[in-house]
Amino acid sequence: DWSAPLGDIVSGGTASINSNAHGGMGAWALATPIAVKLDGGSKNHIIVGTSMGLVYALEAQWHGLRSGWPVQMRHPVEQKVLVEDVVGNTNLEVFVVSTGGDLVSLNADGGVLWARNLLTDDETTFGKAAKTPIVRGTSPLSMGDVDGTGRLAIVVVAMIASTEREHMHRPDKHDVLEHRLYAIDAVTGDDLEHFPIVLNKGIDVLTSSSMPQPLLIDLHEDQSHWLNQIHGLSSEDIDKIRQINRRAAADFTASSQPRPHGGAGRGVHIVQPLGSTLYIIEGSTACSQTVDVGDTIPSMVQADDVHGTGGLDLVVTTSRGEILTLESDTVSYHPLNVWNAGVTRAPGSSNAQAHGFSSTQGIFVHPMSRVWRDILGVYIPITFEIYDRRPNIANEPNRQVYEVEVRAGMSAKRTIFYRSYNTTGVYTERVQIPFGPGYFSLTVLLRTTHGIVYEDTFHIGFNVDYMGGLWLIVFLPLVLASIPIFMFRRKPNWEEDEDYGGSRNGILGRAPPP
Numbered sequence: 001d002w003s004a005p006l007g008d009i010v011s012g013g014t015a016s017i018n019s020n021a022h023g024g025m026g027a028w029a030l031a032t033p034i035a036v037k038l039d040g041g042s043k044n045h046i047i048v049g050t051s052m053g054l055v056y057a058l059e060a061q062w063h064g065l066r067s068g069w070p071v072q073m074r075h076p077v078e079q080k081v082l083v084e085d086v087v088g089n090t091n092l093e094v095f096v097v098s099t100g101g102d103l104v105s106l107n108a109d110g111g112v113l114w115a116r117n118l119l120t121d122d123e124t125t126f127g128k129a130a131k132t133p134i135v136r137g138t139s140p141l142s143m144g145d146v147d148g149t150g151r152l153a154i155v156v157v158a159m160i161a162s163t164e165r166e167h168m169h170r171p172d173k174h175d176v177l178e179h180r181l182y183a184i185d186a187v188t189g190d191d192l193e194h195f196p197i198v199l200n201k202g203i204d205v206l207t208s209s210s211m212p213q214p215l216l217i218d219l220h221e222d223q224s225h226w227l228n229q230i231h232g233l234s235s236e237d238i239d240k241i242r243q244i245n246r247r248a249a250a251d252f253t254a255s256s257q258p259r260p261h262g263g264a265g266r267g268v269h270i271v272q273p274l275g276s277t278l279y280i281i282e283g284s285t286a287c288s289q290t291v292d293v294g295d296t297i298p299s300m301v302q303a304d305d306v307h308g309t310g311g312l313d314l315v316v317t318t319s320r321g322e323i324l325t326l327e328s329d330t331v332s333y334h335p336l337n338v339w340n341a342g343v344t345r346a347p348g349s350s351n352a353q354a355h356g357f358s359s360t361q362g363i364f365v366h367p368m369s370r371v372w373r374d375i376l377g378v379y380i381p382i383t384f385e386i387y388d389r390r391p392n393i394a395n396e397p398n399r400q401v402y403e404v405e406v407r408a409g410m411s412a413k414r415t416i417f418y419r420s421y422n423t424t425g426v427y428t429e430r431v432q433i434p435f436g437p438g439y440f441s442l443t444v445l446l447r448t449t450h451g452i453v454y455e456d457t458f459h460i461g462f463n464v465d466y467m468g469g470l471w472l473i474v475f476l477p478l479v480l481a482s483i484p485i486f487m488f489r490r491k492p493n494w495e496e497d498e499d500y501g502g503s504r505n506g507i508l509g510r511a512p513p514p
Contacts, residue, residue: 027052031080031140032343034351035060037451038083038092038108040399044451047094049077055096057110068110075100079140080343082353085360085450086152086186087113088391090399092450095143095186101135101158105189114189118158118182118196133177136161137211140343143186144216144355146283147193148241148266150233150389152186152358153283155214155270157199179211179274183283194249194286199274213300215271216355218337219280219312220262221330226357230336232389241266245284261330263287268355271314273297278316295320304340305333312337335364335456346455347410360390362454363404363446366426374461379430382406382417384444384456386424400424403447406431408440437463 033048044060053076057069075098082095091108101118123133139157146153161176183195218226233241248265262269265284272279278291278301295318302315306325312333314326336356341347345356356362366383386402393399402424406417417431433440439461446454 027054030076030078032350034081034083035451036083036092036351037449038066038094040090040092040449047081047083049073049079049081049096051076051078053077053098055081055094055106057094066110071096071104071106071110071112073098073104074102079138082141082143082154083351083450083452084143084152084186084354085390090390090393090396093186095141095154097138097141097156099135099137101138103154103156103184103189105186116184116189118156118180119160131162131164131175133160133162135159136176139211140213141353142214142216142355143353143358144268145358146183146216146267146270147245148229148268148284149238150229150241152354152360153192154182154184154186155216156182156184157211157214157272157274158182159211181214181270181272181279181281183270192283197281197286197288199272199279200277210298212273212297213343215301215303215314215339216268216283216358217271217303217312217314217339218262218267218355218357219269219328219331220266221260223332223334223337223357225266226334226336230357230362230387230389248282249285249287261328268358271301271303273299273301273316276318291326293318293324295322300339300343302340302342304338335370335458336362346457349453349455352452352454359454361388361446361448361452363387363402363444364456365444365458370458372459372461374464376463376466379432380442380460380462381428381430382442382444383426383428385426386421386446388424397422399449401449405445405447407443407445408433408435410441410443433462437466439464 027050029048029050031049033046035044035046037043038045038057045066046058046060047056049055053073054070055073055077057066058064059066073096077096077098079097083092085092087093093113094106095103096106097103102115103118104115105113107113118135119133136159138159142155143152144155145151146155158180159176160178160180163175179199180196181199183192184190185192245265245267248263263282263285265282267284270281270283272281276292276295276297278293278297279288280291281288293316297316298319299317303312304315305311306313306315307327309327309329310333311327311329312331313328316324316326318324338356339345341349344350345352352359354360363384363386366385369381369383384404386404388400388402400422402421404419404421405415408414408416414435416433417429419429421427439459441457441459443455443457
């Protein structure tokens with residue numbers, strides 16, 4: 001694989017690499033590898049794509065290739081691959097996109113489930129026109145339940161350019177036309193309704209190849225339906241959701257209809273920065289809103305309760321080093337509706353790439369336990385919920401294993417609780433922190449049989465004010481002991497007075513002279 005040319009020379013490559021290693025030739029791994037157990041067995045696999053277009057699944061323990069891998073793509077693979085169980089055989093599917101717009105879904109053995117190009121066949125066919133559109137690079141992939149029907153979708157932005165046939169491999173001869181936002185069904189590979197969407201239609205097109213990863217987040221005012229949806233949807237529920245989405249799309253087209261915060265549809269919103277413009281799109285209706293921040297947004301937008309108000313905030317960074325927060329007092333915070341670790345949903349969930357509410361599995365801490373408080377005592381009660389709505393999981397009991405850890409921080413050396421569960425549901429466990437009093441970030445992690453890690457983090461104080469009661473221990477016994485002393489008073493009796501009616505010897509003990 002070291003005979004591969006540089007990424008920016010391969011057809012469709014967008015990377016700019018300068019290296020004298022291997023004579024200037026090499027298959028570069030330009031994206032972060034992902035580590036999972038593809039078949040849920042005992043072997044860990046590292047999946048990574050290269051600028052030669054090969055996608056590898058390496059067995060970490062034995063330094064060998066998994067059977068059926070590598071898989072050859074037509075163009076370089078410069079973005080991180082995604083893994084998720086969407087088919088229903090409880091093995092993971094691998095989703096790969098190349099710089100030329102080829103998107104493929106692979107099974108655990110490297111077999112192709114479906115493959116397509118982001119452009120249609122009519123667009124990629126050279127006809128009488130002198131130029132034809134091509135894909136000149138893509139953003140990293142995101143995954144979530146875009147329309148709220150319970151089916152995961154792949155979301156990606158592609159830069160569309162045009163060129164002549166003889167200049168297909170000459171990036172300097174490509175004329176950038178537009179940027180398109182795609183939402184593709186992860187099971188079938190078909191475009192979702194209302195997609196693709198042209199983001200910068202009628203606007204000067206940026207020539208930069210940097211396209212941040214789309215953020216999938218629910219900005220609707222009402223999110224109560226998600227807590228029922230994470231346990232699975234029936235066919236009747238899906239039909240009702242589709243009807244809600246159709247009515248929401250019809251209301252959007254009628255200007256006289258009032259629009260609730262975030263729209264009236266279900267599913268998630270797509271927040272995509274492009275240049276200095278922030279596009280916020282409701283996935284079920286394609287209703288969009290734009291915000292211009294006045295400077296280039298080079299990285300993915302983050303979402304969390306930054307200000308501690310119980311609402312959801314969007315965090316936007318600019319190329320000049322500015323950090324902007326877009327605060328909402330209407331969208332409530334939920335730990336499954338955040339994205340706060342760069343291109344991953346949580347710091348310890350580097351291989352869990354789906355939006356929290358949309359994910360097939362997960363764990364979250366209930367509000368009763370995540371409320372900020374200072375606990376005075378030995379044990380900390382934590383109530384959390386495990387959910388698993390993978391297709392066909394009910395028929396795979398050997399996959400119903402959920403390993404839960406609680407850490408005082410992020411390090412595995414600070415694990416304070418571990419237990420394996422065989423059923424989903426709500427659990428309350430009592431844990432003890434052996435590291436003394438202080439403020440702690442408790443991280444609750446769920447590890448599945450495929451090695452995918454889901455996590456939730458909350459903050460508490462543990463015996464911080466334990467000295468506040470020390471004065472009671474010292475002074476309370478003294479106060480209680482002194483109460484009887486002060487309350488008891490002996491009344492004198494004149495009959496007990498020795499001077500009354502007694503001897504007349506005087507104070508010296510003898511009688512006075514006559």
